[in-house]
Amino acid sequence: GAVVSQHPSWVICKSGTSVKIECRSLDFQATTMFWYRQFPKQSLMLMATSNEGSKATYEQGVEKDKFLINHASLTLSTLTVTSAHPEDSSFYICSARETGVMNTEAFFGQGTRLTVV
């Protein structure tokens, strides 16, 4: 199946710094990618939909200035957590859907564990 890769798989940063997470579709082009956040023992919460060449669409309650999304190419979307605080510590997961293929669904990356200290 299609492969979606996230980098890094885990990161520890100091409070107040910014962290960038990459989501790549390795063997297909993805016009649309999705960013999720998952707290321990909870379900996935959609944060935003990332569209190549245009602004991301954020879900209600998600601060767009806090979670910057850039989707500059058909195979790469990035999520930057700006001025991170301990409450931003979470598991961040992206998914990507192949462009132009009928009836195909999105595949998930392996996730990035962010710990803010």
Add this chain to the structure above:
Amino acid sequence: GENVEQHPSTLSVQEGDSAVIKCTYSDSASNYFPWYKQELGKGPQLIIDIRSNVGEKKDQRIAVTLNKTAKHFSLHITETQPEDSAVYFCAAKISGGSYIPTFGRGTSLIVHP
């Protein structure tokens, strides 16, 4: 919007037993129902899915059933093995890439050797 309920939240079985996880959904427009397995520290992986034009789908030890009238669908794992231990999520959505899935809260499956 769509609302997906998933039960149980935790399921503990002995190796070799069967495991059943049940989900209900609210939006009759939903027509695609995937199931994901998430191992500790990893992203969800699609293990099986079903579309609303069929009532059952099987893939080796895993099967999914769908009752459109009652708006519920279930995951069945037979002959469970310790490596089946993980968190399983159901989801419901309208088929097509522009639609976002609504996930259940997850079921932690523990298979005891």
